Amino acid sequence: xxxxxxxxxxxxxTLAQAGELIGSHRLSPLEYVEALVARAEAVDGQVQAxxxxxxxxxxxxxxxxxxxxxxxxxxxxxHGIPFALKDCFNTAGIPTTAHSRLLADNVPARDAAVTRKxxxxxxxxxxKLALFEFAHGGPSFDLPWPPPRNPWNLxxxxxxxxxxxxxxIAAGMVPASIGTDTGGSxxxxxxxxxxxxxxPTPGLVGxxxxxxxxxxxxRSGPMARTxxxxxxxxxxxxxxxxxxxxxxxxxxxxxxxALTGDLRGLRIGVLRHNWEEEVAxxxxxxxxxxxxxxxxxxxxxxxxxxxxxxxxxxxDIKTIIAETEVFNVHQPELIARPGHFGDDILGRMLPAALxxxxxLIRAGREHQRxxxxxxxxxxxxxxxxxxxxxxxxxxxAHDPLAFWKxxxxxxxxxxxxxxxxxxxxxxxxxxxxxxxxxxGRPFGETTILRIGHAYQLATGWHLRRPELVAxxxxxxxxxxTLTTGTMGNVDPALRATCLAAxxxxxxxxxxxxxEQLLEGAPYALAMADRxxxxxxxxxxxxxxxxxxxx
Numbered sequence: 001x002x003x004x005x006x007x008x009x010x011x012x013x014t015l016a017q018a019g020e021l022i023g024s025h026r027l028s029p030l031e032y033v034e035a036l037v038a039r040a041e042a043v044d045g046q047v048q049a050x051x052x053x054x055x056x057x058x059x060x061x062x063x064x065x066x067x068x069x070x071x072x073x074x075x076x077x078x079h080g081i082p083f084a085l086k087d088c089f090n091t092a093g094i095p096t097t098a099h100s101r102l103l104a105d106n107v108p109a110r111d112a113a114v115t116r117k118x119x120x121x122x123x124x125x126x127x128k129l130a131l132f133e134f135a136h137g138g139p140s141f142d143l144p145w146p147p148p149r150n151p152w153n154l155x156x157x158x159x160x161x162x163x164x165x166x167x168x169i170a171a172g173m174v175p176a177s178i179g180t181d182t183g184g185s186x187x188x189x190x191x192x193x194x195x196x197x198x199x200p201t202p203g204l205v206g207x208x209x210x211x212x213x214x215x216x217x218x219r220s221g222p223m224a225r226t227x228x229x230x231x232x233x234x235x236x237x238x239x240x241x242x243x244x245x246x247x248x249x250x251x252x253x254x255x256x257x258a259l260t261g262d263l264r265g266l267r268i269g270v271l272r273h274n275w276e277e278e279v280a281x282x283x284x285x286x287x288x289x290x291x292x293x294x295x296x297x298x299x300x301x302x303x304x305x306x307x308x309x310x311x312x313x314x315x316d317i318k319t320i321i322a323e324t325e326v327f328n329v330h331q332p333e334l335i336a337r338p339g340h341f342g343d344d345i346l347g348r349m350l351p352a353a354l355x356x357x358x359x360l361i362r363a364g365r366e367h368q369r370x371x372x373x374x375x376x377x378x379x380x381x382x383x384x385x386x387x388x389x390x391x392x393x394x395x396x397a398h399d400p401l402a403f404w405k406x407x408x409x410x411x412x413x414x415x416x417x418x419x420x421x422x423x424x425x426x427x428x429x430x431x432x433x434x435x436x437x438x439x440g441r442p443f444g445e446t447t448i449l450r451i452g453h454a455y456q457l458a459t460g461w462h463l464r465r466p467e468l469v470a471x472x473x474x475x476x477x478x479x480x481t482l483t484t485g486t487m488g489n490v491d492p493a494l495r496a497t498c499l500a501a502x503x504x505x506x507x508x509x510x511x512x513x514x515e516q517l518l519e520g521a522p523y524a525l526a527m528a529d530r531x532x533x534x535x536x537x538x539x540x541x542x543x544x545x546x547x548x549x550x
Contacts, residue, residue: 010035011172012465015229018175019077022069029062029069029080033124036082040126040173042470049148049168051087052095052128058082061124068122077232077256079122084174086165087128088135089115089220090209098211099131101144102333102340112209113241114178114220121236126174129164135180135213136161136326137345138398141479147395150193151466152432155477156392159188165223166193170466176224176233180210182217183318184389184410187422190223191388191435196423196452196462197223198230199413201443203248205234206241212329214322215246216367216543217414226462227421227452231255234445250443258446259453264300266451269381271439272305274409279311285387288426288434292385292455299454306377306384309370314415315407316527317370320363323352323524327505335506338513343482346513347400351520353501359528364541366532370415371542378441383448388435391428396478404523413439421448424461433461483515490518497521 010032013021021027037055044050065080085091088098090108092115097103111119119125130148132138139147139157148167150156158167162179166189169177179186181199190197198221205220212218222233235255241247270293275281293303327349333340334349341349377384386409399405413420418439425436438455440448456462498517502509509517 011039013175014225015081015175015232016077016226019081019232022080023074023077025069029065029124030059032080033058033062033082033126036126036173043171043468044173046154046468046472046474047149047151047167047171047173048146048474049129049164049171049173050127051097051099051130051145051164054094054125054127058124058126065122065124075122078118078236080124081122081176082124082126082174083118083176083178084126084129084165084168085115085177086131086135086162086179088131088180088211089178091115091125091128094128096128096211098134099143099145100133100341102337104144108209110209113206113243114237115209117237117239118178129168129177131163132161133342133345134211134326134330135182135185136348137342138400139163139395140342140344143342146474149474150392150432151468152194153392154475155394156432157192157395157398159192159389159392161185162189162197162223166190166195166197169193169195169223169225171468172465176222176229178220178233178237179223180213181219181221181414182213182322183414184408186221186223187410187420187435187437188389190422192392192433194424194433194462194464194466195223196226196230196421197221198234198445198449199420200234200238200445201419202417203246204238204443204445206239206244206247208241208243214325216325217318217322226456227423227449228256228259230421231259231449231453253446255446255449258450260450261454261457262300263296263451263454266301266382266447267380268296268301268303268451269306269377269384270303271308271384271386273307274311274386279409281387282390282428284426284428285390285434289385289387289436292425292436295455295458296385296451299458301451306381308377308412309373311407311409311412312530314370314412316530317363317367317415318411320355320359320527320531321367323349324355324360327352331505338507343512344400347516347520348403350509350513350517351404351524353505353507353517354498354521354524355528359531361541362531362533362535364543365535365539367415367542368540371417374416382441383444383451384439386437386439388422388425388437390434391430391432394477396480398480400480400482401519401523404520409437417442419443419445419448421452423452423456426461427464483512494518494521
């Protein structure tokens with residue numbers, strides 16, 4: 001190994017560090033890929049992040065990149081940099097499974113838009129990473145591939161749905177991945193695995209070639225060690241995607257140049273009510289947020305408490321719309337091959353059969369209200385901060401019904417259309433990472449990346465690494481309990497309502513699948529009942545678009 005990189009093991013480099021070394025000819029892409037292949041072979045048996053490995057392809061690409069760079073044809077900071085993809089991004093000639101047996105043999109003919117952009121930048125695909133089934137569901141043990149383990153504690157979950165992406169980065173197997181976020185799927189695993197993840201503004205990063213979950217709320221974004229790394233990735237993957245109807249054509253700013261380290265003049269709203277009134281945050285989380293506030297003030301920002309609508313309202317809006325959409329996406333297979341889905345995703349999708357067209361439109365109109373009411377706050381504040389999800393729990397603590405029972409502090413930004421950076425914010429008493437979310441105005445990525453970068457320069461939480469023993473295997477864990485024994489205790493009227501809804505959807509349910517519909521039904525119906533009915537004649541849903549000539 002060259003003297004310039006002897007002080008840091010290659011698998012511990014950030015993307016920015018590796019790019020600088022490669023660009024200055026102090027590290028070859030081949031040497032770097034070889035080191036990451038060795039790292040993956042040493043630790044992935046216990047982390048279980050990869051679904052498909054493309055190591056030989058990456059090594060071939062590294063040889064080509066080394067030759068190109070040596071010949072003076074350097075493409076930029078991602079040239080020769082290894083990356084991996086959440087396995088819902090299409091990769092030409094390489095399986096894209098969405099972590100489901102339904103797509104176990106799916107080999108796309110074309111790359112996703114994001115995949116093409118990264119290849120064009122000279123980045124090298126190491127493989128496809130595990131996720132929760134179809135970017136939904138939970139940490140399931142009844143799928144063809146096991147759920148990834150948290151590198152900080154192999155008996156704990158990673159969070160999802162971009163589970164393998166967060167685990168692989170935290171374990172040092174790749175410096176970067178691209179995840180998706182529909183209700184926290186980049187930010188939850190980033191927080192629980194001690195890395196950084198960015199959910200961009202809707203329309204900024206193209207979604208063509210990404211297996212859909214919710215057409216309204218899906219977003220694609222970078223996951224890496226640092227805010228600086230996320231800025232480098234975003235610089236390459238942002239931009240108009242003609243094949244994505246929701247893509248926005250706009251000038252792309254200099255995300256990397258925005259990382260000044262200076263927060264003077266910025267006004268940051270503190271969503272304190274999220275963790276003091278609406279969710280059972282631990283004492284560690286509360287202390288971490290108070291400490292973070294102090295750091296941001298020392299860096300020159302002005303912070304002030306503010307409020308948004310209750311988390312339950314955002315959760316109702318997002319769930320009615322997104323679950324209706326994901327049910328529609330998978331309805332043909334729910335009719336033809338329901339047993340091919342995992343238990344957890346069925347528990348989320350099946351109760352959506354109860355939502356009506358009227359529920360969907362009312363949720364869409366309330367969605368528009370939620371977006372509009374943020375405008376006064378955008379005039380007062382440049383960004384906002386709130387908590388993430390606390391220390392990662394054990395697999396056995398997973399409650400399949402929690403999705404229906406509890407709202408969370410991630411969903412609000414999916415509904416309002418804000419970009420969010422999730423980054424490390426200390427450690428809890430159990431020794432596991434804590435996180436903080438920095439929310440921006442729509443298309444305010446430069447500001448939240450600037451804040452996150454300055455915070456990381458001042459703190460160093462992102463510099464800590466989990467300790468993994470090479471060659472170890474994943475320890476046994478207690479799997480979550482799936483059934484609640486609901487079948488014999490259901491009101492006959494509710495049972496009739498559920499059977500009628502299933503019949504209208506073309507589903508013939510019995511046994512466990514009927515039980516799952518019955519389990520989630522009271523929560524789904526309560527969401528629909530909570531949706532306001534006082535919308536004025538002219539209030540349109542948020543998915544009403546205006547077309548403008550270029």
